[in-house]
Amino acid sequence: MSALEKIAAIAGEAVLWRRDLHRRPELLYALDETSAFVAQKLNAFGLDEVVTGVGGSGVVGVLRGRPGNRAVGLRADMDALPIEEITGAAWASEKPGAMHACGHDGHTATLLAAARRLAADRDFAGTVVFVFQPAEEGGAGAKAMIEDGLFDRFPVDEIYGIHNLPGLPVGRFAVRHGAIMASTDRFYIDILGRGGHAARPQETIDPILVGSQVVTALQSIVARNTDPLASGVVSVTTFHAGNTDNVIPQTARLSGTVRALDGRVRGELEASVSRIATTVATAFGAEARVLYERGYPVTVNHAAAAERVGDVVESLLGQSAIDRTAAPLMAAEDFSYYLERVPGAYFFMGNGPSAGLHHPAYDFADDAIAPGAAVWTALAKASLSAASQA
Ligand SMILES: [Zn+2]
Numbered sequence: 112m113s114a115l116e117k118i119a120a121i122a123g124e125a126v127l128w129r130r131d132l133h134r135r136p137e138l139l140y141a142l143d144e145t146s147a148f149v150a151q152k153l154n155a156f157g158l159d160e161v162v163t164g165v166g167g168s169g170v171v172g173v174l175r176g177r178p179g180n181r182a183v184g185l186r187a188d189m190d191a192l193p194i195e196e197i198t199g200a201a202w203a204s205e206k207p208g209a210m211h212a213c214g215h216d217g218h219t220a221t222l223l224a225a226a227r228r229l230a231a232d233r234d235f236a237g238t239v240v241f242v243f244q245p246a247e248e249g250g251a252g253a254k255a256m257i258e259d260g261l262f263d264r265f266p267v268d269e270i271y272g273i274h275n276l277p278g279l280p281v282g283r284f285a286v287r288h289g290a291i292m293a294s295t296d297r298f299y300i301d302i303l304g305r306g307g308h309a310a311r312p313q314e315t316i317d318p319i320l321v322g323s324q325v326v327t328a329l330q331s332i333v334a335r336n337t338d339p340l341a342s343g344v345v346s347v348t349t350f351h352a353g354n355t356d357n358v359i360p361q362t363a364r365l366s367g368t369v370r371a372l373d374g375r376v377r378g379e380l381e382a383s384v385s386r387i388a389t390t391v392a393t394a395f396g397a398e399a400r401v402l403y404e405r406g407y408p409v410t411v412n413h414a415a416a417a418e419r420v421g422d423v424v425e426s427l428l429g430q431s432a433i434d435r436t437a438a439p440l441m442a443a444e445d446f447s448y449y450l451e452r453v454p455g456a457y458f459f460m461g462n463g464p465s466a467g468l469h470h471p472a473y474d475f476a477d478d479a480i481a482p483g484a485a486v487w488t489a490l491a492k493a494s495l496s497a498a499s500q501a
């Protein structure tokens with residue numbers, strides 16, 4: 112049997128795992144049922160080590176083949192989102208207010224299918240480390256696993272991550288060298304003015320007027336301060352002030368998000384948000400206090416690893432199945448933390464014409480499991496048989 116036929120033979124069962132996980136979504140680090148499910152499967156497949164509780168609720172499976180020097184990490188995320196599902200599917204979420212709206216159920220089932228296949232054959236030299244992580248959706252589960260010693264306890268030469276992508280046909284993949292996902296930061300700006308009677312504005316410093324000027328001026332950062340050939344986003348997403356019509360309030364609070372595709376632009380955007388907010392407020396006699404929080408870093412693919420993904424997909428599924436120059440997304444990924452420490456690549460697999468990620472009508476495409484698992488197994492073997500770059 113070919114590699115694809117071998118995967119196809121177990122894909123039907125993997126679809127059932129996916130739907131099982133979909134019915135019981137869990138959020139962030141509270142993954143009791145999900146991580147138990149994953150650990151039980153990995154043990155049943157006969158992996159050499161299955162370690163739970165890594166970085167909170169992460170699960171790591173270790174599979175050793177013939178003697179070899181190299182090790183490769185394959186990562187799936189396991190957490191769901193606080194969204195009320197509207198798919199009406201027979202396997203729809205049974206937990207009110209929670210659903211797998213980002214396809215992490217599918218990522219988990221796809222990597223489990225690959226683990227089962229690799230464990231059954233063990234036709235490789237070296238070690239495969241399966242990383243099932245918690246809290247990708249804003250909880251930095253990758254960082255938690257690293258801080259819990261992931262790479263010290265389970266050292267790898269390379270690490271790879273797959274995310275499904277609505278709009279890309281099922282069975283097709285997309286990768287790129289360099290930045291593929293953006294950094295994501297948050298800011299909070301408190302405008303401190305002087306409240307008073309709405310009919311006596313001359314005695315007040317109106318924080319709503321000042322905040323509006325700040326919002327407008329922040330738009331100049333990307334338009335006028337950022338290299339037109341670079342990428343950046345500054346979005347003000349909340350503006351709260353005042354309670355009634357005849358009072359000018361004392362304060363206003365704004366918040367928003369900042370995205371970038373390289374560290375230099377990220378630093379410039381951070382400095383500009385603070386400078387503009389404080390100086391604009393000062394110009395109107397008010398004061399701005401800015402709190403800027405850095406979130407996930409830029410996800411930067413390493414060239415050799417991205418090339419390996421392209422070569423593996425091409426030899427397995429044909430040239431038309433791989434786009435090696437995918438456009439980066441301004442969304443963010445905590446896979447970035449792994450790539451800051453270990454070479455590797457993060458890439459997309461097609462989810463067909465589904466609703467978008469994080470939409471209440473989204474569902475993972477079960478047909479993507481077979482090609483995804485086939486790529487996982489071939490990629491693991493390709494990475495392990497690569498000449499050591501050390
Ligand atoms: Zn997501």
Ligand SMILES: [Zn+2]
Nearest residue numbers: 213215247274
């Ligand atoms: Zn996701």
